Amino acid sequence: MADVTADDIAADRPGGRPRQGPPYPAAWEADVVLHDGSTTHVRPMRPDDADALQAFHVGQSQRSTYLRFFAQMERLSERDLDRLVNVDHVDRVALVAVSASADQGADQIIGVARYDRSGPDEAEVAFNVADAHQGRGLGSVLLEHLAAAARERGVRRFVAEVLPQNGRMISVFKEAGYEVRQRTEDGVVAVAFDIDPTDRSLAVMSDREHRAEARSMRGLLHAGSVVVVGPGADSAETLAGRLASRVLEDIVASDPAAVVHAIGVAGAPSVPVRTRLSDITGPVDLAVVAVPATDTVDVVRHLARLGVHGIVLLTAGFAEQGPDGLDRQRAMLRAAHGAGMRIVGPASYGIISTRDDGLRLNASLARTPPVVGRIGLFCQSAPLAVALLGSVRRRGIGVSQFVSAGHRADVSGNDLMQFWTDDDRTDVVGLYLESLGNPRKFSRVARRLSSTKPVIVVTAGRSGQVVPPGHAVRPTHAPPRTLAEMLRQSGVVQVENTHQMLDVAQVLAHQPLPAGRRTAILASSASVAALVAEAAAAAGLVVSGHVQLLPEDAPADQVQAAVDALYGDPDSDVVVVVRIPTVGDPDVGLQEAVARAAARSRRTTVACIYDLHGITAELTGRDDDGREWTVPAYSTPEDAALALGHAARYAQWRAADRGRPLHPEGVDLRAARRLVTGWLAEASGDAVLGLDDERTAQLLATIGVPVLPSTRVRDADEAVAAAERIGWPVALKTTVPALRHRADLGGVRLDVADEAELRADVAQVLDLAAGFEGGGLDSPLEVQAMAEHGSACVVRSVEDPLFGPIISFGLAGDASDLLGDIAYGVPPLTDVDVSELVRNARAAPRLLGYRGLPALDVGALEDVIARVAVLADDLPELRSLELNPVVVSEHGAVVLGARASVSRADRADATRRLPRV
Structure with missing residues (x-):
């Protein structure tokens, strides 16, 4: 389409200087993963991009130039170039995708996307992707980011003029999930x-994100x-x-035939050691780097020439050392992502993986890696990796992949979950998370993975809000329970420590999923059986009543009969076997019988048997199809249960x-x-309004939630006049904060029927309020x-710097204020999530027909919550919203009071990917 229009000229100020708008929107900068698994940097156009933009234009083919400008233009004129690079970031916005050159690290533009506002909520859009980089998904990524920026500036619709032969650009619009006219x-x-997100466009973006990030992990x-x-062959005694040296030895030991190069490493007799990276001819898939932090940027730039997909960075010295270290980390990431590489680390313990071959x-x-198996493990710090892998080896657990992300500057648990979703070698995922950089994305990715494979999570500290040095994470003001609710909502199994994580992983990896919670027990005595039943009940299981007691000296035929009876019970779903002899050796016959019966019946079984721990051959059996199943062995019955x-x-x-996305009727988010x-245009700065x-x-x-009107009054005369207008009763x-909404404290008088009663109540309430502040x-x-x-009831929404919008619900009064009986949810929610949110409050039975009282209209309450959740999810400017009280009756829900505050948006997770730290 022609790029210079009358609208453009009218928008420019005299002298070619753009209109004054917001400052450079640094929040729009992001590192993104492309379809081929490589990375690039997307940022707003800057005036100093003139030379890079001209080079980009000159490097395009005649066809690409014609499709973009509808004419042949060998070079951009000075006027055009000045207008293209000078934008106001409001009505004229341009984003560029850049790649760092291998020699100087300077930005090379490989894609441009821009819009020019043509109406109050409409903008003309144009894209141009370098010929050499077409087919990598750059157009789709630029569209996502440009649409996100446009929505922030009040644009809701894109228009474009495209030549008929430019089918690729039209396809980008359609494949983005938008309804294209x-x-x-x-x-x-x-x-x-329209560029407002829809279920389809969000699904398309999620799928594209999933494929790109999974492919980038596959390259690693x-x-x-x-x-x-x-750091150099003469630096053998330094930590780096x-x-x-250790990693080089481990790579060669794990695969002696591997293609391995070594630069500046001592003690590798089987691998020739070179002194310069330029001595190696590429391509090379992976680099493992252990050099001082100050040298990493130069090393990364040299590795770019070899076509490296990813770097495992073992050494530290970055964000954990303060502002200077954070600057080094950002420079390193910029160099790596500009060259299409991912970073695992800094301070990583490394990666272990089973390839397709x-x-x-x-x-x-890890000098001795775990055996090959079906569990994928992710952790962060290297010391914890040592302990985790040691426990894995002692249990005999098999691992498909292991990744230590260190300080998680780039590759995170989200990336690994994207990979494990499609990895046929992984059945169960375990994550040890010291910090969550993007909880909203974690929730979205984890929910997708959990629908097909179990995800078990340990967080640092019970609240998951511990931020170790070196982790660039936004602060959070969310209650500690927020993370637990988010994980539960996502289907994640949250446990308290790595011991429990491996306990759960070994049963999920080696046994079928339980068909239910009804539990049968085999034990050596009635007292042991009673203890097991108590442990099972505490774990949320239901003891079915089928308990087999098997004395220590039981003969083989009695052992087999007991096992057959146990697994022949149709009223049990799972089995707990506890066998700890007081004298003598373990009963091998019992072990074999349990292993065979568990495999053939597909009845989920766990065991606590003396001298067995983890995954053992003694408790392994085959089903009728020849597949092996192992009954995991635990140290204590409590662990097993x-x-x-x-x-x-x-x-x-x-x-x-799991429900459907929320789309309440009558919601007008625009x-x-x-x-x-x-309203924010009237405010100054970033203050909360x-x-x-x-x-x-x-x-x-705008979201279809009316508030019952009220009239502020000063005295009895004004109160009576207001009541006459409203109608009795x-x-x-009182508006005094301490008594507001508190009928139990006398701050609210209901069913006031006439003037005399109202005047008496006014006097009493004023007298009561006089003793309180306000x-x-x-x-x-x-x-x-x-x-x-x-x-x-009380419904709230709060915009948290880390979690984004958090919806909470509770019954008004002491249940919420004193006992903390509040349920939390993190949008986007489904209708099932909203239903669970209401029922997760411990006082919820009061709404559902408590002690013979009539059930209230919970559906109307859920509708109010759904509307608030949709508003909070779409409007990051909504800093807080409180509906208090929402009175739920037998026939509806009415909002009697509401207050809200807004401020400029600062949400960590929009539709952009890999936000810069």
């Missing part, structure tokens, strides 16, 4: 589409050639030198309907955004129409 006129295709984990870079890659510091309980809950979650954008009652009601009206309330307000009272009687 097009017509042909005068040989040009006019295209228009399935590397066929490796280069190990150390020892790290490099069946060979093992041990690019780690707890692991089995987690497995049963996961199986129940996986089998349940109107909500227009209101908030207008508290909305008055009128504006709060206006905002809620009325409610009288009792001297100009308008200390409000009069409101009576709502139908019911239960008062």
Whole structure:
């Protein structure tokens, strides 16, 4: 399409200088993963990009230039170039995808996307991708980021003029999941589409993100050639030198035929050691780097020439050392991502992986790696990796892949989950997370993975809010329970430590999923059976009543009969076997009988048998199809029962309907955004703007949530006048914070029927409020129409810097205020999530027909929560919203009070990917 229009000229200020707008939007910068698994950097256009943009234009083919500008232009004129690089980041926005050159690290533009506003909520859009980089998904990525930036600036629709032969660009629009409208006129295709996210467009973005990040991990984990870079052959006694030497030895030991190169590493007799990276001819898939932090940027730039897919960085010295270290980390990431590489680390323990060819890659510091198996493991710090792998080896657990992300500057658990979703070699995933950099994305990716494979998570500290040095993570003000609710909502199995993580992993990897929670028990005595039953009940299992007692000296025929009876019970789903002899040796016959019966019946079984621990040959049997199943052995009956309980809950979650996305009727999110954008335009800076009652009601009206009007009054005369206008009976309330909404403390008077009663109540409430802070307000009272009687609830939304929007629900009063009986959810929610949110409050039975009382209209309450959740998810400017109270009656839910605040958006997870630290 022609790039210079009358609208462009009108938008420019005299002298060619753009109109003044917001400062450079650094938050729009992001490192992104492309379809081929490589990376690039996306950022706003800058005035100093003129030379790079001209080079990009000159490097394009005549066809690409013609498709972009509808004319042949060998070079951009000075006027065009000045106009293209000078944008106001509001009405004229341009994003560029850049790649760092291998020699100087300077930005080379490989793609451009821009919009120019053509109406209040409409903009003309154009894209141009370098010929050499087409087919990598750059157009799709630029569209995602440009649409996200446009929505922040109030643009809701893109239009474009495209030549008919430019089918690739039209396909980018359609494949993004938008509803594209097009017509042909005068040989040009006019295209228009709304850029508000839809279920389909979000699914498309999620799928594209999944494929790209999975492929980038595959390039790391399935590397066929490796280069190990150390600090120099004469640095063998330094920590970096020892790290490099150890990894080189481990790589060669795991695969003697591997293609391995060594630079500056001592002690590798089987691998020639070179002194310069330029001595190696590429390509090389993976680099393991152990050099001082100050040297990493130069090493990364040299590795780019070899076509390296990813780097495992063993050494530290970055963000954990303060601002200077963080700058080094950012420079390293910029160099790596500009060259298309991913970084594992810094301070990584390395990676271990089984490739498609069946060979093992041990690019780690683990001298003895775990055996090959079906469990994928992810952790962060190297010391914890040592302990975790040691426990894995002692249990005999098999591992498909192991990744230590260190300080997690780039590759995270999210990336590995994307890979494991499609990896046929991995059945169970275990994650030890010291920090979560993007909880919203974690929730989205984990929910997808959990629907097919169990995900077991340990977080540092019970709240998961511990941030170790070196982890660039936003602060959070969310209650500690928020993370647990988010993980439960995502189907993740949360455990307290790595011991429990491996306990759960071994039953899920080596036994079928439990069909239910009914539990049968085999034990050597009644007292042991009683203890096992108690442990099972505490773990959430249901003891079915089938208990087999098997004395220590039972003969072989009695052992077999007991096992057959146990597994022949149709009223049990899972089995716990506890056999600890007080004298003598373990009963080999029992072990064999249990292993055979568990395999053939597919009845999920765990065992606590003396002298057995983890995955053992003694408890391995084959089913009728010849597949091997192993009954995992535990140190204590409590460990066995707890692991089995987690497995049963996961199986129940996986089998349940997870619901559908929320789309309440009558919600106008565009109107909500227009209101908030207008109010923020009146405010100064980034201050939080508290909305008055009128504006709060206006905002809620856009999502179909009316607030029952109230009138502020100062005395009895004004109260009576207001009641006459509203109609009797009325409610009288104090606005004093300590008594507001508190009928139990006398701050609310209901069903006031006439003037005399109202005047008496006014006197009493004013007298009561005088003893509290705020009792001297100009308008200390409000009069409101009576709502139908019911239960008062509180619905809140808070925008957290780390988690984004958090929805909470509780019944009003002491249940919430004193006992903390509040349920939490992290949008986006489904209808099932909303239903569970209400029922997760411990006082929820009061809404469902408590002690013979009539059930209230919970559906109406869920509708209010759904509307709030949709608003909070779409509008990051909504800093807080409180609906208090929401009175739920037998026939509806009415909002009696609401307050809200807004501020400029600062959400960590929009549709952009790999945000810069």
